[in-house]
Amino acid sequence: MRRLAGFWFALPALAWILFFFALPVLIMAGYSVRPLNADGTMGPFSVADYAAFFAEPAYVTALIDSIITTLIVVAASTLLAYPFAWCIAYVVPKQYQRAALIAAILPFWTSYVVRSYAWLLALSPVGVVNKILLSLGLVGHPLMFAYNPQATEFGFVHFFLMLNTLTIYASLAQINPRYELAARDLGASAWRAFFEITLPLSIPGVAVGAFLTIVLCIGDYVTPQILGGFRELLLPQVIMMQIQRQLDLPMASTMSLLLTAVVALAYLSLQRWLKMARL
């Protein structure tokens, strides 16, 4: 029985996950295959909702837009975050690196809602950005920065720049600096040493950041809802509409599961590509 002692310790946590996470997801799966009848009750087993999803151009567009937006956000935030993290790790003197990193991710620790609202303020026609542009004489009249897909991407990149900076920095900081010295000693230029040694060794940090970005970005409802305007809806917004307007929980469940499937696919391809042993 002593061998099982560890299991008893882990049991509360395990039970919580199984009961309050795995089980609800299973119930959701159950809902997704019992679409609503016309009178609002749940019908018999059927994959009609799944079929309906792919048959409706608006839904498919939302899914594709979500995927595309996420890809753009992942690419942009990784490309912006890497040099930033690199500077913190290699340009900032050692004793200030921690402070620099904390400063870089301070605004990370605030609610999505607050942050998106703040961007709305900054980007609105009467907001700070426009006021600055106007006073510098760069534009003749206020530009509409908010309420479009680009504003959504902008808001996302702002958040994920911080997240990726954190993961990439963590990866860079634990690379033994002797490796670069050895590479230089063997004849490598600074660029060559970076590409052959530092970059490959920092990929795990990039990968973790990219994965977290995918998971969090594709499922975000707040940022597109506040900043995106209503011309181009993303999948989480469509799901929310199913809940609030249509009161169609089965359809919402179907869509949520599809969203999760996309993320799972992304994870598997990322893992295969990078041979990550564990997340």
Added chain:
Amino acid sequence: MFAGAYMALCYVFIFLPVGVLVLFSFQAGDLPVPPFHGPSLRWYEAAFQDGRLVDAFTNSLLVGVISSAVSVFIGFLAAYGLARYDFWGKDVVRALIMLPLAVSYLLVGMGLLVSTSALGFGPSLITVIIGHVVINMPLAFAICLAQLGEHQRRIESAARDLGANTARVLFSITAPMIAPALIAAFCLCFTLSWDEFLIAFLNTRFDVTLPVVIWSLLRGGLNPETNAAGSFIFLVSVSLVLIVEFFLLRRRRA
């Protein structure tokens, strides 16, 4: 140096929205946009007198404290179990506990919404507490697991040798030893719960948390009161992060 310029640009980009938010929370005028009049605390006063905000604040506090306490407690136990014992299926258990980190909050929130609806329960803060434990406990677990190394194991063995039973060891020896990590985990869980919107939004109607109230305030257009509330939320989160940093830093020196 290009490096300096790039870094400066990044910092400006990162702090722009928060800076605007906090600055215009002290706006003396009626709109949270330039020109800036003030500074003035009138919108903070308005916020603190706004019944909805005060209720939401209390709710957020309750949800945060309870869900964090539960998360840290069962996360710590689970970490102890996995760090000190070997048993069949250990890797599976670990993977399952960490699973919520790999899915979006939407799935967690929706799962709970659907389940409570199926069972006939209405929206409630309790569901939110449950959901926050689901998303935060894996983090508390990971933090504790990272701290329960060989060093602690040896001290625990010494305690057992002196006659302590498992419960004693756990609560009188192990927990105090990794106290900084436990506090850090609690603060982290609280901050994430404090900021969390989606699960709270899906599972509450009348008793809401602060982020959800801010959301409904947004319907009313741009308003410095929202700035004040938002700045307050930000302030609490940031303070907690700095406390965590201070705790971790202090442990490093010791």
Added chain:
Amino acid sequence: MNHLVVDRVTKLYGDAAALRDVSLSVAAHDYVVLLGPSGSGKTTLLSVIGGFTEPTSGRIEIAGADVTAIGPAKRPTTTVFQDYALFPHMSVEKNIGFGLKLRRVPKQARAERVARALDMVGLAAFGRRGIHELSGGQRQRVALARALILEPEILLLDEPLGALDLNLRRQMQDELLALQRRTGRCFVHVTHDQEEAMALASLIVVMNQGRVEDAGPPARVYARPATRFTATFMGESTEIAGEILSPGVAATKIGHLPAPKSLQAGATILIIRPENISADGTRDVKLGAARITEAVFQGAHYRVLAQSESGQDFVLRVPPSTAPAPGDTLTLSCGAEDLVAV
């Protein structure tokens, strides 16, 4: 001589001097060991020779060319680091071939040279392995192969044997020496272990607080050290304080002793290595009587500490057959050539 010339190199960090006016001249096939305690500047000197640290003043010349302004990439030196610094994401082959790849050696030629290098360090079948699969000694050999494959003018080694246990260290010392002889290259090796230095070096450079205390073949540096620090660092000795009264004679606690005629009048210290003091009184220079305070068995001999009535401490060796015991009196003597003034 003059394969490597260190010309009055000084390195300052703020007000602190890591190297003070260090000069050195090394021949093409020398095995040079920089020996000294921590903080002596030996690692800094190695770093300056390798191009990783720029000297505050002074020059470095390698094979006749002034390389002071040249960085490590372009210098004809390669370094074996203390923790080997093998690239963890590359196989053994890729690590060793890295320098060749940078120099655009074609794939086929590269493969051949890598195979030969692996052979040379005794790791012929290990090419495909990952670095994490190797033991400490194996990693060391890969580091050596990686550095030597580029045929540097000078191979720099920064305390390469520090991480190995005693037996492995002895074995690797033999291998290093064999490697140096076989490749005929100049090695510069940093260590704090005087036994290692004596085993490997053709030229020992003893350093202390940023200066060179002594430099020369191991036998000479041991038997006739130039300074008191060198004498103490290289091994145990009996120190006799004295005053030069007239040329060739030093007045000491135990009487008049012969001293080098070149010494000026004034204070001096004479040292005698323990193996050069005999306890049967038969040698030329009489050192007087001394009582044994401690006798420690060391296998092949006893290490004996003794003191004369005048208070002079001696350390010497006696054969086990004489069975020395504390309290016994010995009559000590040594040869005139064994007295070294420092």
